Amino acid sequence: MPYSGENQAYAPEALIADDIAAYLDAQQHKEMLRFITCGSVDDGKSTLIGRLLYDSKMIFEDQLTALEGDSAKHGTQGDAIDFALLVDGLAAEREQGITIDVAYRFFATEKRKFIVADTPGHEQYTRNMVTGASTADLAVILVDARKGVLEQTKRHSFLVHLLGIRHLVLAVNKMDLVGYDQAIFDRIVADYQIFAKEIGAEAFTPIPISGFKGDNITTAPSANTPWYAGSSLIDHLETVELANTRAQERAFRMPVQWVNRPNLDFRGFAGLISGGSVKPGDPVRIVPSGKTSKVKRIVSFDGDQDEAVAGQSVTLTLKDEVDCSRGDVIAAADDPPEASDQFEATIVWMDEQAMKPGRGYWLKLGSQTVTANVQAPKYEICVNTFEHLAAKTLKLNGIGVAELRTDRPITFEPYANSRQLGGFILIDKYTNATVAAGMIHFSLRRAQNVHWQATEIGRDHHAALKNQKPRVLWFTGLSGSGKSTIANEVEKRLNLMNRHTFLLDGDNVRHGLNKDLGFTETDRIENIRRIGEVAKLMTDAGLIVLTAFISPFRAERRMVREMLPEGEFIEIFVDTPLEVAEQRDVKGLYKKAREGQLKNFTGIDSPYEAPENAEIRVNTVDITPAEAADYIIEQIMPLK
Incomplete structure (x- = not known):
């Protein structure tokens, strides 16, 4: 059974049947926040996540016993627990005391559910950090209070901003090792604020913490930082605005993942709504074909719905028999997304083999898969100085801006407006390895000006x-x-x-x-x-x-x-x-x-x-x- 602790607020096994049902329903419908921890090596990312799991009572008794034994084995002082061992699962990680792979962990509080990605701090594992950030709504940037803002801190902050994460938490960790000195905290915040303006980060939330001691992580304010009047980390995570909330305010979009045809009497289109909301009777447009119809039914596991919003997976049936298949996007009829076959995009190269300009790669965007040729980069971005450097290709962890051409038009939106319809990956056709992640800026004007001319002799x-x-x-x-x-x-x-x-x-x-x-x-x-x-x-x-x-x-x-x-x-x-x-x-x-x-x-x-x-x-x-x-x-x- 889960470790209970003296302060556990509830005991579901003691509730009566009706209360259990209500409790389970409340758990099922909690909002979900995805976030990542990142920063330089040994800033305490794994320790912080371990502490969050411990304080949220998400550790089982056998895990706690094993953790105590592992902590003693790895030389933790006294009876203290090394919370990093909860997350660093690879033998190489435990031996070196670093994070190599991306570790995903789930925990929950009474208000929200969370999926957190512990991403590596070493520069050579930048691609793993990008993987973890690709689905996150918030980033916790950790800084060692003894070291201040480092080059890798800037690198990761730039990457999460590039990937569209707008909620940043500057967690100044290991405050216990600097005597909880407010002056040190204020200096680090001031240094980071100057840097944040350089990359266009509009705002961030600074919090002084100690992952090892637990200061300002749970809901209780720490007595060690009486000079800090802000919220704890958990309080902030529970109240920050979710991406789905913003997505519901945009125009309706649903990439079609599957055409559901169980029998001749039913034909529906299943997918995850990426933006806006939809109701029966709403006019919709199929992109890229441009065919129009109206929504007839919204079918879900729980039966027909009166409305569906961003973040929900549903099946739509339409009033007309229109051509619609996997890869198409069902969108608001009066505000559809674009379709094009030429783009400018930012590309993060993630493969040991350098990018081959002109070579055909599989491009996967949502449920669409096409062949794409990447042209030589316009420039490469130096993530340390943010300079634009001349480049003929991109190597491992390289970031550059380049043009792409696809073998047929795809439906998209700029990444700044929609991750789902603006973010893509490139896959090597021969090895099937994912070699890059990309973010579309806009379609090229020449793609809009050049059209196929129909001829009668074929x-x-x-x-x-x-x-x-x-x-x-x-x-x-x-x-x-x-x-x-x-x-x-x-x-x-x-x-x-x-x-x-x-x-x-x-x-x-x-x-x-x-x-x-x-x-x-x-x-x-x-x-x-x-x-x-x-x-x-x-x-x-x-x-x-x-x-x-x-x-x-x-x-x-x-x-x-x-x-x-x-x-x-x-x-x-x-x-x-x-x-x-x-x-x-x-x-x-x-x-x-x-x-x-x-x-x-x-x-x-x-x-x-x-x-x-x-x-x-x-x-x-x-x-x-x-x-x-x-x-x-x-x-x-x-x-x-």
Whole structure:
């Protein structure tokens, strides 16, 4: 059973049945506040959370017994409890006395429920801190009273402000170690106030505390700080305005997570309301399609509702049969969000591998998932000085402003107005790792000015005139593998069969379209992106397109595949070992690369990622180019 303590205000097991039901109902409908603790290393974040759990009676008796034993083992003085051990669960954390991972803990008071994230203070774990802050409404910035405002204090304050957290608590901790000196507290508050103005933080709440002793954490004011007349930390957490309260004042928004169709008589759209409120009969608009209807019913677990507000998960039924699916947003008809495919955004890079400008990543925003290409950053933000620095990419923990392009319009709002419709993550398509978090500023004007022009003669008509099915035969392999030679042989055979073709060769394209590109990884990505777009236009004209490019990265070959209809991209891996390709070295490129005269050469100082599931594979060690061409023709038949 939970640790009770002498001051426990209630004992649910002693209540009669009706009172128990009322008590449980009250607990279920309590407001929820999510907050984080952050700051520099060893400022006492884990200790503070442990103290909150202890004082709110959220520790079980067996946990308390284990905690007392662990505290003695880790050298806590006297009979004192080391509250940090409640939160620091990793062995490495306990050994080093630091927080590494984000630890989430739940506790409750009579007024509210809380989810608190204990985030790491080390600079190398900044990405973990960003993860914890992404869903928080409030941040408790801890400062060691002995050290004052440090660089990491500023870093975390800047990040939480960047992530849209507007409720900041400056908790000056370890006041017991400075004799509860008011002058020290006042000096730290004054220093932080100067910094807060620099980052645009309009207000913060300073509180002198001791996580170890418990001063000014519970509702009782501490006798050790008679000069402090403000509220305790718990009092502030119980009364601060919640994000859902503000969200309810905005226009109605509900991203559709699931189309609920249990039978032919019911079709509803389920989701979490991110803004505003809705009632049956309200006019709504589906974005991005723009179709309109009215709300017929609001269905919930407890039955039909007369109204639903931000923070509630419901199912809406509409009066009209409109096209609406996962990823769409149901919004107020007279005030819908925007839809666009080009944006400016702030990006926080969270992966060990640096950002690859131009590469396609999955972008997940709410229930929408699209392909996004991130352009080279406009600038990187120095989180220590807030300077804007020139940058070609972003590395681990880097923060920058860049433009993104998505493969189709998505529904969004600026992050400053809506976290749910303005915040996104980027996912590596190959590893499925989350590599970045981002916050949309606005859509680019050119995205609003450029529209698709409808044409009456389409790709099917072009293909029918040529009596063939468009395809892209994508030859990939090392330099010297024989790609161009084999592609040329294949094109000759196709022409003898009266097929309409065009061969795009790597060297030829770099004389014109891509003459401005070098051979860095970023330039190679852009090289393939442009070729993919050209190949797509040629297939729209009904042609069979052959391309001969090293195209060393799987991600870019996949990007081109995704540009085309299913079955039109055929990857042909010209599988020639490096030693064989180097022996041929017709152009003398390998020799120059080995001598250091040619940088970023594939196979020498730049990687080649061989296809894993190519439709066709040929090995030019065992067969001639002519035989390889015959084999490829056999594999792609019939052509219609």
